Amino acid sequence: MTKGALLSGLFSRTTVVFLFLIVLLLLGGSFYTYIQDRKLQSVSLGTLRMASWNLAQLGTEAGDFDRELSLAAKGVGDQDELTLRYDVLWSRYDYLLNGSESRATRDHQDNELRLKALFSQLRALEEPVLAGVGSGPEDIVPVMEAWNRQKAGIQQLVIDNFVGDEASRLVTAVEESRNRLANLRVLTLVALVAVFSYLAFAIAFVRRQSRVDPVTGLPNSQYLHGVRRVSPEKAIITCEIRGFQLVLSDFGTEGGDDLLRVFARKLRKQLGADDELIQASQSGFVMFMSVSLTEDIETIAKRLVGATTFDWRIKDSVLHVSAVMGVDPQCQGNSPDWSIRYQRAHRALTQARLEGHNYCINQEDLRRRIEEDRLVHTGLIRFFNNEPGTLHLSLVYQPIVSSENINLVTGAEVLLRCRDERVGFVPPNRVVDLCERYGLGVELGRWLFRQIARETQSLYQNLGFSGNLSINLNPSMLDDHLVQDVQSLLIDAGIPANALCMEITEDNAALEFQRINQLIGSLHSMGVTFALDDFGTGHSSLEYVRELKVDRLKIDRCFVNGIEESEDKARFLASVIAMADQAYMKSVIEGVENQAQWQLIEGIGGVLIQGYYAHKPMPLNDYLALLLDSGTCYPFVETRYLATTGY
Amino acid sequence: MRRLPLIFLLMIFVFPAHVLAAPKLTITNGASTLVLDRNELESFPQTTFSTISPYFDGEVQFSGPTLARVLETFGVSGQSQITLTALNNYNVSGSLEDLLSLDAIIATRRESKTMSVRDRGPFWVILPLSERPELDNEDFHRYMVWQLSGIELE
Numbered sequence: 001m002t003k004g005a006l007l008s009g010l011f012s013r014t015t016v017v018f019l020f021l022i023v024l025l026l027l028g029g030s031f032y033t034y035i036q037d038r039k040l041q042s043v044s045l046g047t048l049r050m051a052s053w054n055l056a057q058l059g060t061e062a063g064d065f066d067r068e069l070s071l072a073a074k075g076v077g078d079q080d081e082l083t084l085r086y087d088v089l090w091s092r093y094d095y096l097l098n099g100s101e102s103r104a105t106r107d108h109q110d111n112e113l114r115l116k117a118l119f120s121q122l123r124a125l126e127e128p129v130l131a132g133v134g135s136g137p138e139d140i141v142p143v144m145e146a147w148n149r150q151k152a153g154i155q156q157l158v159i160d161n162f163v164g165d166e167a168s169r170l171v172t173a174v175e176e177s178r179n180r181l182a183n184l185r186v187l188t189l190v191a192l193v194a195v196f197s198y199l200a201f202a203i204a205f206v207r208r209q210s211r212v213d214p215v216t217g218l219p220n221s222q223y224l225h226g227v228r229r230v231s232p233e234k235a236i237i238t239c240e241i242r243g244f245q246l247v248l249s250d251f252g253t254e255g256g257d258d259l260l261r262v263f264a265r266k267l268r269k270q271l272g273a274d275d276e277l278i279q280a281s282q283s284g285f286v287m288f289m290s291v292s293l294t295e296d297i298e299t300i301a302k303r304l305v306g307a308t309t310f311d312w313r314i315k316d317s318v319l320h321v322s323a324v325m326g327v328d329p330q331c332q333g334n335s336p337d338w339s340i341r342y343q344r345a346h347r348a349l350t351q352a353r354l355e356g357h358n359y360c361i362n363q364e365d366l367r368r369r370i371e372e373d374r375l376v377h378t379g380l381i382r383f384f385n386n387e388p389g390t391l392h393l394s395l396v397y398q399p400i401v402s403s404e405n406i407n408l409v410t411g412a413e414v415l416l417r418c419r420d421e422r423v424g425f426v427p428p429n430r431v432v433d434l435c436e437r438y439g440l441g442v443e444l445g446r447w448l449f450r451q452i453a454r455e456t457q458s459l460y461q462n463l464g465f466s467g468n469l470s471i472n473l474n475p476s477m478l479d480d481h482l483v484q485d486v487q488s489l490l491i492d493a494g495i496p497a498n499a500l501c502m503e504i505t506e507d508n509a510a511l512e513f514q515r516i517n518q519l520i521g522s523l524h525s526m527g528v529t530f531a532l533d534d535f536g537t538g539h540s541s542l543e544y545v546r547e548l549k550v551d552r553l554k555i556d557r558c559f560v561n562g563i564e565e566s567e568d569k570a571r572f573l574a575s576v577i578a579m580a581d582q583a584y585m586k587s588v589i590e591g592v593e594n595q596a597q598w599q600l601i602e603g604i605g606g607v608l609i610q611g612y613y614a615h616k617p618m619p620l621n622d623y624l625a626l627l628l629d630s631g632t633c634y635p636f637v638e639t640r641y642l643a644t645t646g647y
Numbered sequence: 648m649r650r651l652p653l654i655f656l657l658m659i660f661v662f663p664a665h666v667l668a669a670p671k672l673t674i675t676n677g678a679s680t681l682v683l684d685r686n687e688l689e690s691f692p693q694t695t696f697s698t699i700s701p702y703f704d705g706e707v708q709f710s711g712p713t714l715a716r717v718l719e720t721f722g723v724s725g726q727s728q729i730t731l732t733a734l735n736n737y738n739v740s741g742s743l744e745d746l747l748s749l750d751a752i753i754a755t756r757r758e759s760k761t762m763s764v765r766d767r768g769p770f771w772v773i774l775p776l777s778e779r780p781e782l783d784n785e786d787f788h789r790y791m792v793w794q795l796s797g798i799e800l801e
Contacts, residue, residue: 057737060736064735064736087763087764087765088734088764088794091764091766091767091793091794092735094766094767095767099701099702099703100702100703101701
């Protein structure tokens with residue numbers, strides 16, 4: 001018999017009902033005996049007392065009468081007194097035989113019969129006694145004789161009642177009842193001890209049971225609550241199954257439970273004998289792991305991730321399962337409270353999830369990153385609210401030139417610069433990520449639009465410049481409000497629609513392909529163009545690129561790197577450009593950094609170039625200065641240089 | 648006719664010797680003593696009530712002066728204990744104040760009839776048990792002395 005079966009037997013309904021009945025029976029028994037005992041006690045003691053009292057009175061009153069009679073016999077009696085004593089004795093018999101109070105005495109054994117006999121004997125004396133003293137002492141003598149016989153009867157009655165068998169029998173009965181009660185008490189006590197032990201055991205069992213997850217059999221959150229200390233030599237690792245809710249909705253609780261069991265087994269295999277695995281939530285686990293000398297924490301994290309990334313087969317489907325983990329590594333020296341370490345592990349997990357990693361280790365850089373994120377996030381909120389703060393956003397412009405003429409500036413890409421006094425320079429993509437993460441994306445986009453309009457509107461209004469402005473759209477801006485935003489913040493502010501080029505990345509565009517294409521269509525009708533940024537580095541297929549209605553391809557620097565050294569690379573770049581050409585898309589080559597690269601691309605021809613070799617990103621004033629430089633030419637409204645701007 | 652008053656006198660003298668032998672109630676406080684017979688007790692304002700008792704089945708009517716009234720007439724000054732004594736010398740003591748609070752009467756009649764010694768008379772301390780059920784227990788039953796012959800205050 002297994003332990004589980006034993007326990008379930010022990011706590012089965014039958015056992016509990018059985019025990020309950022036993023206790024009930026014992027309680028009932030005790031109560032019954034108690035009542036019986038009380039009754040016996042009160043009846044017998046009451047009877048004894050009443051009988052004793054009445055008979056003692058009878059004895060006394062008989063004695064009084066006896067004394068008066070003796071005096072009368074000696075000739076010195078008092079008739080009144082004799083009559084009185086006779087009457088008093090008379091009333092005592094009357095009371096004993098008729099009084100309701102004296103029923104107990106009367107009913108005892110044959111008392112009633114004896115009393116009746118004695119009473120009638122007394123009544124027989126009435127006449128001579130009432131005649132009494134006056135009739136002379138000699139007449140009293142026969143009365144005395146008759147009375148003496150009665151007197152003996154009265155004495156016998158008193159003696160029998162006081163010390164007769166019945167009295168001792170009553171006492172014995174009382175004692176027996178006491179013994180019975182005492183025995184029952186011992187029995188009840190034993191039963192109570194047994195029941196108490198059972199209850200204590202049951203409570204311990206329930207407590208233990210409540211600390212174990214019913215599905216995986218692992219210690220659960222209840223257990224986690226009870227954890228007071230974790231050895232500083234152990235790493236605390238939190239782990240979450242990705243998309244578990246999806247599993248639940250697709251495969252139900254049964255499927256979910258099945259996956260949990262498989263997952264927990266895989267995790268358990270990775271742990272040592274004295275490591276702990278706790279199921280902290282439905283799909284979340286916590287591990288306390290010893291870190292050996294041969295394996296660093298990074299390797300352990302990778303090993304765990306590897307072990308928990310698998311294809312799970314259920315019925316006829318296969319599901320790719322993976323987990324995200326947060327690690328608080330073992331501590332050297334002073335270890336903070338375990339709950340703080342647990343929190344850190346949790347934060348690492350959150351960070352991993354946010355950044356799309358499989359795991360994150362709470363180390364100095366992560367802590368710094370988290371702290372920086374916090375600072376930047378706060379700074380951004382203040383900045384957008386126009387509150388004084390340490391963070392400032394600004395714009396720089398990187399001119400885009402023609403491959404035919406390096407002095408022909410066809411436009412510029414607007415780039416975001418972010419500086420925080422405490423953090424320093426923050427890369428633009430990090431700013432965008434943070435804004436997206438914390439719901440500031442639209443604010444960032446709109447600020448960008450406003451700022452661009454503010455800075456460049458005179459360029460278009462006063463200078464007659466008609467070159468391009470390439471603006472990076474963050475994901476939040478790729479929404480229905482974009483059309484309205486572009487209209488009101490840019491076009492209405494004085495930037496010609498056909499100067500605007502919106503840059504989107506493959507990945508962003510691929511997310512909601514249909515809708516993005518509709519957006520592009522709407523803006524196209526206004527004259528706004530689109531560019532596909534970082535072409536060739538995304539995860540989307542060429543099919544998307546083909547279907548996406550963009551006007552330009554911005555070819556990533558990775559296709560430019562090394563073209564001056566490798567003919568293959570150069571040829572590949574050329575073919576990408578050719579492909580774009582064939583698809584009626586203008587190519588913008590990014591990251592052209594040296595003369596050799598420039599010359600190669602110049603050789604290919606017909607493209608736009610953005611790179612350090614031509615121009616680095618520059619503040620507006622420098623950009624203006626560049627345009628106004630006599631050596632620079634740029635598309636002009638009157639001259640309609642539109643052909644070179646993408647049309 | 649000259650002897651008539653003598654006969655009367657004799658009759659009066661002899662007859663009461665047997666008739667007036669009925670026991671009397673002696674009230675004493677050590678210093679003074681008051682002896683009352685039934686007539687005297689019945690000259691007090693009478694209280695009549697029917698009550699259950701440990702001695703009879705059902706309610707029985709008793710009448711007589713209240714103990715409080717009798718003691719008031721006798722005069723109570725500074726005594727706190729009372730002892731009731733019966734013809735057979737049975738006696739019961741208690742706090743005077745307590746006993747006065749029980750509305751006890753010194754019954755001289757049961758169902759309007761005088762009580763002989765054989766009927767546990769002539770005087771019987773009766774408590775209104777029907778009216779005051781809280782008195783219906785052994786603690787108070789002991790005050791219900793029959794064949795009452797003496798009251799001693801101290």
